[in-house]
Amino acid sequence: MTRTVRTVFAAADPGRGAGADPITTEIVRQGLNAAADHMKRAVVRTAFSPIIYEALDFAVAFYDADMCMLAQAPTLPAFMGTLGFCVRAAVEGVGGPAALNPGDVILYNDPYGTGSHPQDAAMVVPVFVDGTLTAYSAIKAHWLDIGGKDPYCTDTLDVYQEGTIFPGVKLYDAGRLVTDIHRMILANSRMADAVAGDIDAMVAGARAGGEALAALVERYGRAEFDTCVARMYSHGEALVRAFLAALPDGEYTASGTIDSDGVGGVPVPFGVRVTVEGSRVEIDLTGCPDQTPGPINCPLPSTVAACRLAVAFLAGAGEQPNEGHFRPLEILTREGSLFHPVRPAPCFMYGIPADHLIELVLDALAEVVPDVPAASGGDINALVWWGRREAGEPWADGAPHPVGQGASRHGDGAAALMYLSQSATRLTPAEVWEARNPWRVERLALAADSGGPGRFRGGLGLDLSVRCLEDQHLTSALARTATAPWGRDGGLPGRPNRLVVEHPGGRIEECALRTRIPLAKGAVVHLRTGSGGGYGHPGRRDPEAVRTDLREGYITEEHARRHYPHAL
Template sequence: MNPVNPVNSGSSGSSGNGGGVVRTAFAAAGPAPGADADPITTEIVRQGLNAAADHMKRALTRTAFSPIIYEALDFAVAFYDTDMCMLAQAPTLPAFMGTLGFCVRAAVEGVGGPGSLAPGDVILYNDPYGTGSHPQDAAMVVPVFAGGELTAYSVIKAHWLDIGGKDPYSTDTLDVYQEGTIFPGVKLYDAGRLVGDIYRMILANSRMADMVIGDINAMVAGARAGGEALAAIVDRYGKAEFTACVARMYAHGEALVRDWFAALPDGVYTASGAIDSDGVSGVPVPFSVKVTVEGTRIEVDLTDCPDQTPGPINCPLPSTVAACRLAVAFLAGAGEQPNEGHFRPLDVLTRPGSLFHPRRPAPCFMYGIPADHAIELVLAALAEAVPDVPAASGGDINALVWWGEREATGTPWTDGAPHPVGQGASPRGDGAGALMYLSQSATRLTPAEVWEARNPWRIERMALAEDSGGPGTHRGGPGLDLSFRCLEDHYLTSALARTRTAPWGRAGGHAGRPGGLTVEHPDGTVEEHALRTRIPLAKDAVVHLRTGSGGGFGPPSGRDPQAVQADLREGYITEEHARRHYPHAL
C-alpha cells in the first residue's frame, strides 16, 4: 500500500552537518488498487473507521486527568494498517497526524518488529526523532488482531505534563537529553500484563506522576477501545473485503488530490522567511521553501535552510513531513477526513543535519516553530498559482506553560495551552478572529472557569484585540488579548515564536500585528518576553498575552464602507484606525 519510504537521492553539495538530500515519498501508484471493491461498501467501511477513531478520541477525553488533553485536545488518535499507512483519524491535533506513521513504525521496530507482538500488547514510544516531537508528546501503540492475524495499529499520541526534562517546558535546551526521559519503543503491557519496571520508571521521572499516570491509563484505554472497534469492522466484512475497500479508499483520496494539482499551472514557486530566534542565540534563523508543481505531483524542497541549530527549534523529519502534509491538506483536501491516499502525490526533500532534518542529539523541544513557519511559507509560495490562498495568519500557537507548588499544600502543579490567533483574509472575505493556528486547529481554548478552578490565576481580560487585524478590502482576523493575574508565586515558560515578523497581507492588503508577551511585576518593573524558560512570577504579577492577527487582502481603499461601519459598531476597530486606513468610509 505504498508506505512512507525515505530515499537518499544523492549529494546536495551542502556543507556543515548536511551530506545529501533525502526524498520522503510514496512509491508511484500502480493500477487502480481495489477497483473491484464495491463503492458503497467502501464508503461504509470508511465512515466506520472514522467513527471508530472518534470513539477512541471520546474514550480518551472522558478519562484523561489533564486539561491539556480533555479541554485543549492536545493529542491525536488514528489507525494505521500494517504498512504504516493511515486508515483513519479523528479530528484532533493536526500537527501530530502526519507524524504517526513514522511513530508507529519506530515503536514496533523498537520491540523487535511485528513478529514480537501479541494481543494485549501496548507499546510506549516517545523518542523525538521518531515521533517528530518533544519527549512530552508520547505515543501508545496497540496492535490490532482480527481472526488471530495482525491487521492494524491503534495509536494515540498525547502531551504529558512532565517527563523529567530540565524544566516542564523548555525553550533553551542544548541537546535532546535535557528535554525529557526517552522510551525508545518498550512494552508497557506485554500480552495484557502491565510491565511493572516500565511503570515505575515513568513514576520516577515525572514531577507530576499522579497526573501523568492518570493520562497514561486514559491513553491505554482509548487505544484499546479504538482497536476493538476497528477489529469489529474487519470481522464484519472479512479480511479480504476489508483490504480491498481500504485500497479503493486510498485510491479515491489520491485521485482527489491529484485532480486538484492537475488544475494548477506547472512551475517552481518559492517563498522565504525567518524564525525570530533559536531560543539560545537570539539571532533570526532565515530559510526558504521551493514548491514544484508538475502534472499531478507536488514536491516541497526544504533543503535551503541552515544547519541544525544550537537551540531547540530543530524540526525532526516526521514533523517536517507533517507540516508539508498539512499545507497540502489545507489546499487540496476538499474538507474530507484524510487517509494515506491523500498524501501520495506529495514528495518532501530535506537535508540531513539541517534545521528540517536534524541529527541526534540536536535539541528539538520547540520543533513546532519551524514546522508552523514552513506551513505559512508553503502557502505563500503557492499563492502565485492559487488565487484563493489567504494572507498570513498569526502563524504561532502562542504556547504558555505554568508550574510551581501550591501555596497551601506544597503540591506540585503545572498547566499549559496553545492560544488562538487571527486568520488571514482571502478574496472571499475577512479572516476569522481568534482561532487556533492551522497546526492546532482541532484544539480548544480552555475555558477561563476551568483555568481559575485548577490554577492560581485570575483571568482579568480575554478579548478580541481592537485594530489588530491587517487592513484591506477584506481585513485580517483579530488576535486575542489575555491578562492573567498570579495569585501565588510560580514559574512560566513563554514559547512565543512570531514577535518580530508581522503577518503579511496579500494583493495590497496590510500586515497584521505580531504576537507579544508582557509581564508586570509587583515592584512595577515591566518585561517583554518571547522564547523564555522559567520566568519567575511573584504573587500579583500580571501576564499580558497578545496573540498575532491575520493579514489583510486587497487594498484598504476597496473595503465596503458598510463593512467598515459594521466593524466600528462591533468594536473590531476604533474610529482612529478607521480614519487612518479607511477614510473613504467616513
C-alpha cells in the same frame, strides 16, 4: 558532505481496489472515521490533564498492517504526518511485527521518531482479527512532564536535556502491565499523578479504538475490507492529483525568518522551493540552514507533517485524510539541517519552524492558487505554567492560544482561532483555569484594531491577561514576534505576537522564547496574540462593513479614519 533524503509515500496498486463496491467503500471509510472518533472521545472522557481533555493536545489514528494511515479523528493536525513514523519506530523498537501479541501496548517518545519533544508520547496497540495482525491503533498526547531540565524548555542544548526517552518499549505485554516501565515513567515526572492518569486514558482510548476497528473488519471480512481500503486510498490520491494537475507546472519559492533559536538570540532565515509537475508536488528544503545550537530543530516526521498539512489545506477538499491523500507529495531534506536534524541536536521547539514552513509553502503557491489567504498570527503561542501550591502540592498546566486568521478573496479572516497546525484544539475555559490553577483571568477579549486592514479585514487576535495568585514559573514559547503577518493583494499586515510580564512593583518585561520566568504573587501576564493580514486595498472595503466593525467594537473610530476614511 551531508546526505539528501527524499521522502515519498506508498505507491498505489491500481488493481487492488478496482473491484470494490463504492457504497460499501464509503461505509467502511465512515466506519473508520467513526471508530477513530470513538477513540478520541474515550481519551477526552478519561484524561486527567486539561491540556488533553480541554485543549485537546493529542491525536488518534489507525494504520493498516503496512503502516499506512487508515483514518484520523479531528484532533491535533500537527501530529497527522508523525503518527505513522511513531508506529513504525515503536514496532521496530520491540522487535518488529513478529514480536507483537494481542493485548500489547507499546510506549514510544523518541523525538527523532515522533518528530516532537519527549512530552509528546505515543501509545501503539496492535489490532488482531482472528489471530492475524491487521492494523494499529495509535494515540500521541502531551504529558505535563517527563523529566526534562524544565517542564517546558526553550533553551536546551541537546536532546538529552529535554526529557526521559522511551525508544519503543512494551508498557503492556500480552495484557499484563510491565510494572518496571510504569514505575520508571512516574519516577521521572514532576507531575506523576497527572501523568499516571493520562497514561490510563491513552491505553483505554487506544484499546477502545482497536476494538471498534476490529469489529468493522469482522463485519465485512478481511478481503473485502482490504479492497475497500485500497479504493479509499485511490480516491484520496485522485482528489489531490486532480487539484495539482490543474496548476501550471513550475517552481515557486518563499522565504521567511524565525525570530531566534532560543539560545543565540540571532534570527534564522530560511526558504522553501515548491515544484509542481503534472499531478505531483515536491517540497525542497535542502537549501535550509544547518541545524541550530538551540531547540528549534524540526525532526523529519514533523517536517513531513507540516508539508502534509499545507497540501491538505489546499487540496484536501475538507475530507478527513488517509494515506492516499499524500501519495502525490515528495519532500527533499538534507541531513544535519534545520528540517532534518541528527541526534543529539535539541528539538524541543520543533513546532516553530514547522509552523513557519506551513505558511511559506502556502505563500509560495499563492502565485498560482488564488484561494491562498493572507498570513495568520502563524504561531500556537504556547504557555506552560508550573510550581508548588502554597499547600505544598505540585501543579502544572499549559495550552496553545488562538490567533487571527488571514483574510482571503472570499471574505474577512476568522478571529481568534487556533493556528492551522493546532486547528482542532480548543482554548481552555477561564472557569477551568481558575478552578485548577492559582490564577485570575482579568481580561480575555478580541483585540480591537488588531486585524490587518484591507478590502477584507484580517481576523482579530486575542488579548489575555492573567494575574498570579501564588508564586509560580512560566515558560513562554512565542514565535513570530518580530514578523508581522503579511497581507495579500494590497492588504496591510496584522499585528505580531507579544508577551509582556508586569511584575509586582511595576517592572515591565517583554518575553518571547524564555524558560522558567519567575512570577511572584501578584504578577500579571499579558498575552497579545497575532492577527491576520488583510486582503485587497483598504480603500476598497465596503463602507457598511466598516460601520459594522465599528458597531461591534472590532475597530475604533481612530483606526477607521486612518485606514477607511472613505467609509466615514
